[in-house]
Amino acid sequence: MKSPASYALTAYGEMMAPTRRMHAYADALRHAVRPGATVLDIGAGTGIFSLLACRFGAGQVHAVEPDDALLLASSFAADNGCADRITLHQRLSTEVNLPVRADVVVSDLRGILPLFQHHIPAIIDARERLMLPGGVLIPMRDTLYACLVESPEHYARYRVPWLENDFGLDLHAGHPMAVNSWRNTRITPAQVLTPPQAWCTLDYRTIDSPDVRGDVAWTAQRAGVAHGVGLWFDAELVPGVGFSNAPGEPELVYGQAFFPLQSELSLETGDRISIALSARLVGADYVFSWRTTVVGVNGGAKARFEQSTFLGEPLSLARLKRMDARFAPARTEAIDIDQECLAMASGVTKLEDMAQRLTEKFPRRFPKALDALAYVAHLFEHYEPAPAPVSIANTPDELE
């Protein structure tokens, strides 16, 4: 079964579709890969960039991907005559060591925005540890742009159902969280209220921190109602080769991000709007904060909003307290169950025998042996070591 964090195969298919993104990546690889080059493909998915790198003359390709999608890369490599040049590493790139450093590192670990989970730390790690000095990083640079968005349609999703719903229910407690959450969207050129401004540039050749902060500001050129801030990125894969996600450009897999304003903002021509926007990687995810200040043409303050995704989700105090260094966990049945299972792990006792033991010892928790079997299988999946690198040419299938 797919975990929610994994891409479905159809999503991999969409990413491989012949869009400007794929053509740009192919062009970049064609420019960067010299005959015999070693290429590292991070977040390889089903290995499309690895296959292209082989087609453009790579001597050795390391395809790194923790998801089972990588298993398809093995078939693709054989079907495309490059099985002898691709080595599969089913793990995170930060866990990989290479026999020789790569001449080219290609990746697309972005989400809607490049500020996504551990994208930037993974690139920094690969650049410093796995790439030859002076090697080629694809992408080379992403630039993030911001504009004010006028779109009652987008904003309605922050009012409904919290402030308005068909059932007469009072759901307003959810509204403060909703307006501190951003969402993936499609912004049309007609919804762009202020001209795009560059918010930040992520130059992967030199970047040394996943955190970003910067200011954008506009003087309103026309009256209108601002509902939020739109963000997107333009990519430069190698010099002169890239693609844009700006409103009006053909749709790619990324889309644009919409950060709502705390409340609708009526602007008059000449109003000065400034937004301090920051993104900090905390744990596995980014905390985005956006502080909006509006000064009217007469110099008076019109609005000041402080928003953050830190305020955008219900926060469980009980869960936080369980993560406190001073928290002393109590003995529970769940701990007894896991301890029972772990004590049986010796390379001899089979999962079905463990499951049987669980049904006998914890009959209320596991009334059926199948429930216990599913539990122990899931438990030990967590402890399985990542598979060793696989050179596709040496798999039994290939030797037959």
Next chain:
Amino acid sequence: MNLNDNLEIPEQVMAREVGDELVILDLGSGRYFGLDALGARWWHLIGSGKNLAESIDVLVAEYEVARPQLEADLLELANALAAHNLLTRKSQTR
């Protein structure tokens, strides 16, 4: 730290109320901290620009608490928060 210090909450420190308590997140370290209801009220007073002495004036009026004890407790709390970079003296900031 003393009672006349003007205090400031660094930009990388965020806070939100959860029930009666205040959860503080240091974006720099990714660590969470908690304050009880009185601590939460004090945090908001500091955030609004009051110094320690001024914040104590407000709290003494609002809560049934002896001033000497409150001064000692809040000085200790302020020093503890400062040790975790959750609070700075204004003179320390750029």
